[in-house]
Amino acid sequence: MMNDAASSKAGAAIPKSSGKGMKGIKRQKWIFLLLAVGPAYAGYLLFTLYPNFMSVFYAFMKWDGISKKEFVGLDNFVFMFKDEFVWRALSHNLVLMIVLPILTTVISLVLAHLLINKGFREAPFYKVIFFLPNVLSTVVITLLWIYIYDGSNGLLNGVFRLFGYDNGGYYWLSDPKTALWLLLPPMIWGGVGFYVIIFMNAMKGIPKSMYEAAILEGASHFTRLHTITIPLINPVIRITLLFLFLGGIKSFEIILVMTNGGPAGSTNVIGLYMFNQAFSQATQNYGYASAIGLFLFVILVGGKVLIDRLVPKSDWEY
Template sequence: MVTKGASPSGNSQLTAPSKSGIKGLERQKWLFVLLAIGPSYVGYLLFTLYPNIMSVYYSFLKWDGLSKPKFIWFDNFITMFQDYFFWRALYHNLLLMITIPPLIIIISLVLSYLLINKSFREAPMYKIIFFFPNVLSIVVITLLWVYIYDGSNGLLNGLLKIFGYDNNSYYWLSNPKTSIWLLVPPTIWGAMGFYIVIFINAMKGIPKTMYEAAILDGASHLTRLISITMPLISPIIKISFLFLFLGTFKGFEMILIMTNGGPAGSTEVIGLYMFTQAFSISGRNYGYASAIGLFIFVLLVLGKVLIDKFIPNTDVEY
């Protein structure tokens, strides 16, 4: 505590706090920090770090979750690299990765630019419409698109009939050659609104004088978007691309509900294959599923390194 004391000359002065008072304040500070972030760290250790460490251990086991585990060293990894279905699922992931993230980024950038620079009177309404899918759950979005693709009463076939094309109640998700590409529209529709909001807020920080100067030079909207907007918000674009890369590679919930990997495994991705190996009714193999999960982790880390290498951080000043 800080107290007033009398000096030899009779004037009052402030004395330094005692050591016990300083220690009491330090204890209170650390107690506050412990109570504030302690539960989060405990949750992280119990539900994230510990399961990940145990999955590395499980990847060296032959174990169905019930019987006694058997240590088999690297047999799961050898089986994985010789598994045709594993590589087929990984190939489907690559198809989606080279399609979905770029399309979401491009569409979100264009729509955000138009909403910021075209001054539409209906811009607030458009923002709500674009962001609306993010309010819905994955299950709702997936069931909605299952209805759209339905052969008997689907909205897509109904629209085609309106324009004079009758495809005899064609069920869109039944063709193994095209079913993987039918996953792209619902994924883009469900994720696009989130990145539109991010890009709009990033573009609001760009000075309007830069656009005015470009307009005086005769630059088109496309030129302004590529030469001014994208370089100035490039860090935001990089982070968004990284999130989409991770989400596309790990995600399988929509595929599980919409096609369950079918028809004939044409939409099975690596996350769904791992899930099937761990929890299928026919046979559970937690060890093999853990080996696949460890491989996914290595690929995600490698992808992050490659993104940092080929899309460096560029700070553009204005």
């Protein structure tokens, strides 16, 4: 009886939460969420969703950004599918979408595998060197490679002269046959370092005992890379290919600064063509540019689906 009385007194001493108190706590939580997340969501709505919705609206208009909008229905899309420059630009994107992911992924995988499994003491230094281009802005990378390709004082021609071959001050970016392919080295150089770091971090999660067993069986570096490393980090490779594939579709900055689509449209890509249609004084048409943007969005979604099918998910465990 005394214990019951004591417990009832103790229970009476604990104040019960009032309805007003709970409402106040909930209000504080909502205020905190609004202040913490609200600005980010507002920026997303204002600078991402709203422009995307407006681009769908403009795709059915003829508008130069100043004069009155004119509704043209599907005319922009009909003209786009008949526009040979669109398909030529897409063919250049196709080259980048195929070559850029393959070369960047292979080079990054090989470098990461060697740095992890060779046990170089200088591996941290190499990581910094490989990652250095990612610290530089795209414009800086582009200007460096413009200097390398320069015909008069370019580094590439200087290397050829060093080995006794004088090509007469050849301007590499002025030849329509080579200009597109010469855009690949700066793109690869600017991205390899990032993926080397990603692959190295993924490889560190693989037990060393698997590599040791393979070495005892006489497996070469290529065999270990092919049979152990690649299958076990397949999810990371899959995401890498997806990013690089979509990056090949959206290529813009390096091409804009290096060639602006030239010479004679040999390096023009769909993103740059869309940009010029919207902002060039000669062809200023936001409606047509928006239609191209919607077409580009469909290509991006299709590319994502294609990557999912070509690089299936794996359930490796170790």
